[in-house]
Amino acid sequence: MSRSPPLQTAPNIDVGKSITRGDWKVTTHKLPILNSTEIEAMTTALGISPPEMIFGNNSVDVTNEKLNWSISFNALDALELVDKSGESMLKVSYSEAWQKMRERVHEDIKEIVKPYDWTYTTNYQGTVHSSDRPFQQTGSEIPFDKLKRPDPILLFDDVVLYEDELADNGISILSVKIRVMPERLLILQRFFMRLDGVLFRLRDTRLFIEFETGEIVKQYQAREDTYANVRSGLYMHPPEQIPSLLRDDSFIAERLPVIEMERERVLLG
Amino acid sequence: MAIPKYKTSSVDLDECIERLYKKELLAESVIEAICNKLKEQLMSESNVVQIMAPVTVVGDIHGQFFDMLEIFKIAGYCPDTNYLFLGDYVDRGLFSVETISLLVCLKLRWPSRVYLIRGNHESRGVTQSYGFYTECSRKYGSANVWRHFTDMFDFLTLSVVINNDIFCVHGGLSPSIHSIDQIKVIDRFREIPHEGPMADLVWSDPDPDRDEFSLSPRGAGYTFGAQVVKKFLEVNNQSHILRAHQLCQEGYQLLFDGLLSTVWSAPNYCYRCGNLASVLEVDYDGPRYYNVFEAAPENSEHRDAAAAQQQDTGAVVEYFL
Numbered sequence: 280m281s282r283s284p285p286l287q288t289a290p291n292i293d294v295g296k297s298i299t300r301g302d303w304k305v306t307t308h309k310l311p312i313l314n315s316t317e318i319e320a321m322t323t324a325l326g327i328s329p330p331e332m333i334f335g336n337n338s339v340d341v342t343n344e345k346l347n348w349s350i351s352f353n354a355l356d357a358l359e360l361v362d363k364s365g366e367s368m369l370k371v372s373y374s375e376a377w378q379k380m381r382e383r384v385h386e387d388i389k390e391i392v393k394p395y396d397w398t399y400t401t402n403y404q405g406t407v408h409s410s411d412r413p414f415q416q417t418g419s420e421i422p423f424d425k426l427k428r429p430d431p432i433l434l435f436d437d438v439v440l441y442e443d444e445l446a447d448n449g450i451s452i453l454s455v456k457i458r459v460m461p462e463r464l465l466i467l468q469r470f471f472m473r474l475d476g477v478l479f480r481l482r483d484t485r486l487f488i489e490f491e492t493g494e495i496v497k498q499y500q501a502r503e504d505t506y507a508n509v510r511s512g513l514y515m516h517p518p519e520q521i522p523s524l525l526r527d528d529s530f531i532a533e534r535l536p537v538i539e540m541e542r543e544r545v546l547l548g
Numbered sequence: 549m550a551i552p553k554y555k556t557s558s559v560d561l562d563e564c565i566e567r568l569y570k571k572e573l574l575a576e577s578v579i580e581a582i583c584n585k586l587k588e589q590l591m592s593e594s595n596v597v598q599i600m601a602p603v604t605v606v607g608d609i610h611g612q613f614f615d616m617l618e619i620f621k622i623a624g625y626c627p628d629t630n631y632l633f634l635g636d637y638v639d640r641g642l643f644s645v646e647t648i649s650l651l652v653c654l655k656l657r658w659p660s661r662v663y664l665i666r667g668n669h670e671s672r673g674v675t676q677s678y679g680f681y682t683e684c685s686r687k688y689g690s691a692n693v694w695r696h697f698t699d700m701f702d703f704l705t706l707s708v709v710i711n712n713d714i715f716c717v718h719g720g721l722s723p724s725i726h727s728i729d730q731i732k733v734i735d736r737f738r739e740i741p742h743e744g745p746m747a748d749l750v751w752s753d754p755d756p757d758r759d760e761f762s763l764s765p766r767g768a769g770y771t772f773g774a775q776v777v778k779k780f781l782e783v784n785n786q787s788h789i790l791r792a793h794q795l796c797q798e799g800y801q802l803l804f805d806g807l808l809s810t811v812w813s814a815p816n817y818c819y820r821c822g823n824l825a826s827v828l829e830v831d832y833d834g835p836r837y838y839n840v841f842e843a844a845p846e847n848s849e850h851r852d853a854a855a856a857q858q859q860d861t862g863a864v865v866e867y868f869l
Contacts, residue, residue: 446764458866458867526677
């Protein structure tokens with residue numbers, strides 16, 4: 280039987296989507312996970328092991344060259360903000376039992392692999408490049424009424440930046456959705472984390488841009504609740520539906536109380 | 549689709565295999581029968597099964613049925629090619645039921661040409677979170693089929709040794725296990741526990757930057773380093789450790805100066821990772837060849853279904869707010 284030679288490169292899922300509206304350019308990249316050389320480089324840069332599925336070459340970028348302003352959403356910058364001190368470390372649900380058992384059997388093994396937040400929780404809100412126009416705190420909301428109009432969507436994408444199964448103790452995922460309409464765009468970057476038996480976490484960053492006026496509104500929202508609270512709120516659902524509901528970030532999001540909220544705005548025009 | 553009823557005593561394996569190659573589901577009663585039969589057969593397998601090359605070793609599949617069929621196309625069909633599967637047959641992909649059904653039938657039909665090791669996903673707990681439970685309930689209308697399969701998982705072996713020389717396991721080494729003989733006395737006929745040597749074998753990961761065992765920052769589980777690997781091979785007179793369990797973009801990865809390899813057999817994992825996959829062909833006298841492959845073209849027909857299931861990444865245009 281003939282054998283094909285080893286392949287050198289992975290197939291690209293998507294070579295990039297792009298659209299221009301006036302002075303605004305939007306680009307998304309969806310590429311394969313990093314290879315071992317790239318992972319090594321990222322591990323050195325971050326000082327921690329990256330998540331199991333690391334889409335280090337994926338990104339969502341919005342640029343306005345004329346106004347010298349851009350924002351980029353990418354995995355490396357998001358992971359830079361993960362706690363590397365070990366101070367906010369969570370433990371898996373059976374950790375205590377495991378530790379007790381282990382101490383009896385292997386007292387000699389004390390070294391913990393680089394303590395860090397292995398859930399990869401991040402309060403990343405995109406990487407802004409701008410010469411002189413910082414965001415300002417604001418009371419004003421993203422104009423959702425404009426976003427509820429059935430305007431045609433000229434570009435839509437859903438880009439995963441990283442994902443980890445927490446060694447089968449749940450899920451942790453950072454992804455970015457974008458939709459570009461003729462006059463505006465909306466980005467939703469979501470970090471969703473479920474640590475089984477312990478905690479649910481959500482970190483949403485919404486970014487709204489009105490092309491004509493150069494108005495940009497950013498809203499950051501952190502939501503969190505214990506696993507037990509969320510689980511007990513699902514008593515009316517049939518048991519066979521529970522596992523898939525616990526994976527559904529939109530379903531869970533509505534059930535988590537808001538613990539932090541920030542709104543910022545900048546007018547570029 | 550008319551699914552013929554079988555009596556538990558008279559399952560026609562060849563017919564089942566033929567159906568499954570066409571991706572047709574078996575009846576619930578047939579699943580029950582083949583799982584029970586396989587349990588009987590696996591009862592007599594040791595925790596450390598000794599086999600001889602040639603054999604083709606397959607890593608994680610995770611319900612990517614078309615990619616498993618691709619493996620048979622590339623590396624040969626049963627029984628012309630001997631197979632050792634390193635576990636993680638179910639969860640994540642769209643066709644865990646078809647995948648594990650076919651593997652069970654192949655193992656029953658050619659018991660000494662097909663070997664199945666237990667992975668950490670061959671467990672009641674993990675399959676409830678990562679898709680197999682939901683898939684069984686959806687495709688059969690109840691969790692019975694899931695129960696038959698997961699009861700059978702308790703009987704799968706934990707390790708295989710090829711040619712008295714290559715130690716094969718799903719995850720890795722355990723601080724409780726110095727000699728391979730210590731694996732033989734584990735009571736494996738149970739759900740995978742959270743701690744102890746059985747858990748370590750299906751869970752642990754190598755850490756190329758370290759020498760010894762270390763604790764995972766997660767608060768449970770170990771990583772094992774270079775000296776651990778060297779010592780284990782020396783003590784047990786083995787030349788190589790072969791394992792799966794970790795996604796790698798290239799489809800396989802060699803660590804510790806080639807003393808350990810990871811084989812990954814789910815290309816474009818979760819229909820979005822864009823990674824390659826491989827199977828490892830071990831020849832008569834030991835040389836190893838990594839046969840690298842890409843995702844099967846049939847997957848694209850199921851892309852929409854995949855997108856719908858993987859709701860986080862589906863490219864379906866939506867008016868999200």
